[in-house]
Amino acid sequence: MINMLQRIRKHAALPAAVLAVAVIAAIFVRLYGLKDRETIELHHLSGDPSVLADLVIDGAVSDSYHRTAFTIENGVLRKRTELYEEPFYVQNVRYSPGARLKRDDREYEVHPSFLSGTDFEIVYYEYRNRHHVGGGTAKIDTGLSYASSNEYYTFTNAQEYGLAFIGDRIFYAPPTTLDYKGTSGIYEVTKFHARSRLSIEQPPEQESRLLAELDLNGNSAERREGLEILGLEAAGDKLALVVLLDGKLAVRGYDSDSGQMIGEVRLDEKGRAPAMAEASGGSETEAVPSEEIYYEGYGASADDDIGVLNLKFRSSLTTNEKRRMMVVSVALSDDGLRLLNKAKLSRGDEEYGDAQYSYRNGMLYEAGVVFDQNSDQYYAYDVLKPKRLLIRAYEGERLVYEGEIRSDVNDDSVQSSYIHDAYAYGLTYDGTRFRMLEPVRFAGINGEEEGRHAAADRHS
Amino acid sequence: MKSFYRLLNEEFNAIFYGLLAICAAALFVPPLLIAYRMKRFMSEYERYEQIYATSGSVLVFVLCLAALLGLLLYSVYSGYWRTKSVYTMLTLPVSRESLFFGKLAAFGIGFLLLWLAALLNVWLGCEIAENRMLRHTDGSVVPIHNGLFLAVIRSDFMNLLIPFTVKGLLSTVSMAAALITGVYYGALCERSRRYWGFVPIAVSWWLIYRAAVYRIGLPEPYVDPYNLWLNSAILLALTGWFAAHGIILLKKGATV
Numbered sequence: 001m002i003n004m005l006q007r008i009r010k011h012a013a014l015p016a017a018v019l020a021v022a023v024i025a026a027i028f029v030r031l032y033g034l035k036d037r038e039t040i041e042l043h044h045l046s047g048d049p050s051v052l053a054d055l056v057i058d059g060a061v062s063d064s065y066h067r068t069a070f071t072i073e074n075g076v077l078r079k080r081t082e083l084y085e086e087p088f089y090v091q092n093v094r095y096s097p098g099a100r101l102k103r104d105d106r107e108y109e110v111h112p113s114f115l116s117g118t119d120f121e122i123v124y125y126e127y128r129n130r131h132h133v134g135g136g137t138a139k140i141d142t143g144l145s146y147a148s149s150n151e152y153y154t155f156t157n158a159q160e161y162g163l164a165f166i167g168d169r170i171f172y173a174p175p176t177t178l179d180y181k182g183t184s185g186i187y188e189v190t191k192f193h194a195r196s197r198l199s200i201e202q203p204p205e206q207e208s209r210l211l212a213e214l215d216l217n218g219n220s221a222e223r224r225e226g227l228e229i230l231g232l233e234a235a236g237d238k239l240a241l242v243v244l245l246d247g248k249l250a251v252r253g254y255d256s257d258s259g260q261m262i263g264e265v266r267l268d269e270k271g272r273a274p275a276m277a278e279a280s281g282g283s284e285t286e287a288v289p290s291e292e293i294y295y296e297g298y299g300a301s302a303d304d305d306i307g308v309l310n311l312k313f314r315s316s317l318t319t320n321e322k323r324r325m326m327v328v329s330v331a332l333s334d335d336g337l338r339l340l341n342k343a344k345l346s347r348g349d350e351e352y353g354d355a356q357y358s359y360r361n362g363m364l365y366e367a368g369v370v371f372d373q374n375s376d377q378y379y380a381y382d383v384l385k386p387k388r389l390l391i392r393a394y395e396g397e398r399l400v401y402e403g404e405i406r407s408d409v410n411d412d413s414v415q416s417s418y419i420h421d422a423y424a425y426g427l428t429y430d431g432t433r434f435r436m437l438e439p440v441r442f443a444g445i446n447g448e449e450e451g452r453h454a455a456a457d458r459h460s
Numbered sequence: 461m462k463s464f465y466r467l468l469n470e471e472f473n474a475i476f477y478g479l480l481a482i483c484a485a486a487l488f489v490p491p492l493l494i495a496y497r498m499k500r501f502m503s504e505y506e507r508y509e510q511i512y513a514t515s516g517s518v519l520v521f522v523l524c525l526a527a528l529l530g531l532l533l534y535s536v537y538s539g540y541w542r543t544k545s546v547y548t549m550l551t552l553p554v555s556r557e558s559l560f561f562g563k564l565a566a567f568g569i570g571f572l573l574l575w576l577a578a579l580l581n582v583w584l585g586c587e588i589a590e591n592r593m594l595r596h597t598d599g600s601v602v603p604i605h606n607g608l609f610l611a612v613i614r615s616d617f618m619n620l621l622i623p624f625t626v627k628g629l630l631s632t633v634s635m636a637a638a639l640i641t642g643v644y645y646g647a648l649c650e651r652s653r654r655y656w657g658f659v660p661i662a663v664s665w666w667l668i669y670r671a672a673v674y675r676i677g678l679p680e681p682y683v684d685p686y687n688l689w690l691n692s693a694i695l696l697a698l699t700g701w702f703a704a705h706g707i708i709l710l711k712k713g714a715t716v
Contacts, residue, residue: 013472013569014465020572027579032624034609064679065613083613085625086688087679131685411604415505432679433507433614 035081040070040407042077047401051393059440061407064432097158110159117153118144136192138207148179156296161231173232178221186212211259233300236307238332244271253337263336299354307332310357329359343397358442364394367440384413409435463554467562478531479570486524486577490517494585498592509615518617529643532567536647556710616676634695638664645702648709664698
């Protein structure tokens with residue numbers, strides 16, 4: 001026995017090495033294989049799932065370490081988990097007013113310029129692999145004059161609402177109120193320069209060009225007449241200016257090359273005036289007016305492949321039990337603008353961030369993250385409340401389909417739901433260890449295929 | 461080749477029991493610590509990687525690694541001190557390369573076994589933690605789905621131990637190689653009184669420290685860019701230097 005043991009030990013080194021390497025490799029393979037175990041499943045809740053035919057829905061669940069992307073094509077879900085080469089710091093990808101607007105590797109800010117409140121400066125910060133690698137400033141000279149006696153400048157929306165992107169081109173229209181007169185416009189940024197925003201030095205050359213002029217001389221804040229600009233959006237290669245015309249919502253389309261106005265859609269729905277926003281202290285829950293008006297902070301999602309812009313406006317008649325909104329879909333083409341759909345929707349869900357919309361095949365599709373209504377748990381941070389990703393389809397204003405994309409995102413916040421005194425416990429929401437749902441994108445099957453090939457070509 | 465095989469087994473046998481003790485500690489102590497850690501208030505709601513890190517299991521691995529390096533030093537110096545067996549070894553009709561690589565390979569295998577033990581304890585600990593979570597809450601709290609995988613990619617320590625990317629794996633392997641070869645080389649330098657040899661060793665330790673700190677720190681919002689590929693390449697080059705010069709030192713006798 002002892003002899004045998006000694007014989008084994010005499011030749012133990014190599015088998016031990018082989019065994020160790022083999023088992024280590026096996027464990028690596030097994031653990032790595034677990035990446036495909038993340039839950040992402042499509043559940044049909046109500047209605048007819050056939051509305052998902054001819055549709056591609058793209059989305060992802062991600063944190064600082066990995067990302068699980070999914071694609072629903074013709075109602076069939078496929079998923080793929082990718083591990084990042086190095087973990088990197090992520091922030092919320094959803095835009096909220098006041099924060100920088102993220103697009104690809106860049107983050108944008110817009111300010112009134114240092115010397116004049118009626119000129120503007122667009123600043124971008126560029127990040128590569130999350131490291132700040134540069135930035136620049138472009139000055140927009142307008143013909144605006146401020147006609148109000150206010151001691152401060154008024155705006156309808158955060159300045160970043162005025163930014164729109166078509167490919168690499170950047171457009172801007174200042175979101176001005178009726179307090180402005182003179183001429184404004186849709187401007188295209190032609191050049192960025194690296195310089196401090198807080199300096200009086202003039203840019204060495206022109207940094208923007210006027211694409212389309214907007215005449216604001218008829219503005220009168222007292223009579224609520226004239227042109228209020230809520231923001232600028234893009235769909236396909238067309239620009240859409242979201243405005244209030246004499247207090248009523250309208251969308252104007254512009255060609256992004258010639259600057260020609262191609263059409264206008266008037267919605268005959270009242271928008272909120274800044275004075276009203278001020279009276280309610282900017283809050284949207286107090287002082288509910290009796291008539292239905294729509295708030296200026298809209299949400300936009302564009303179907304670039306078919307040139308359709310979907311705008312969501314929240315209604316003033318929203319209560320905590322019933323959230324009301326209006327989604328309008330406008331088609332922009334060389335032939336002009338066409339109102340495809342106007343749906344006034346209401347529901348009981350509390351939304352997290354903005355929902356994404358798409359209008360296709362005569363159907364309005366919605367992908368939105370809502371807080372789980374069934375949960376009465378206390379959560380240390382609102383963003384950690386249990387969330388559900390819902391896909392809905394409306395025909396007119398009627399809900400014809402509802403489905404849920406289930407994932408493991410809520411697992412990450414289990415701890416925070418049981419620890420009430422998060423601060424004392426040292427529990428922080430750092431945004432890197434909690435998976436989040438990225439905004440969902442819709443595409444048509446044919447258009448998406450083409451788009452995908454184009455994207456693949458660009459990457460290779 | 462045959463002489464190398466014999467030397468390797470000889471070296472491996474010499475550290476067999478020490479290695480067994482280290483690996484047993486690395487394998488069985490962390491699960492015990494984790495089981496004990498699960499008694500802490502509210503631990504059922506914590507993530508596994510947090511439980512693992514705060515149970516002291518990381519410290520156990522570090523101590524085991526230190527013990528392995530200690531064993532390596534002991535194995536080198538015991539040849540000089542008591543039996544003076546190094547003089548016998550040096551007169552053996554085998555190449556000095558075989559002598560050098562025999563010991564190095566034995567400790568390489570030792571490190572692999574320690575690594576394996578650590579991998580197994582991560583796995584075992586997860587089973588224990590999730591089992592306790594379910595039992596303590598009567599199933600009302602379900603552990604994070606796919607929690608082991610998430611813990612492995614999210615934990616700083618497990619990221620060092622179980623990197624899933626080529627970059628990470630190369631970094632981990634080069635750190636280990638430089639550490640073990642460096643300690644062996646350091647002993648040979650000391651025996652030959654070539655104290656300047658400690659300079660490249662210090663450089664390698666600095667690089668190991670930098671790589672570890674960088675990888676543990678990620679993801680950080682304002683982390684300075686650091687080239688891990690370059691770090692790994694330099695560490696491997698230093699490992700090559702340690703081996704090459706170590707063999708030269710042995711050829712010169714590595715004796716005072």
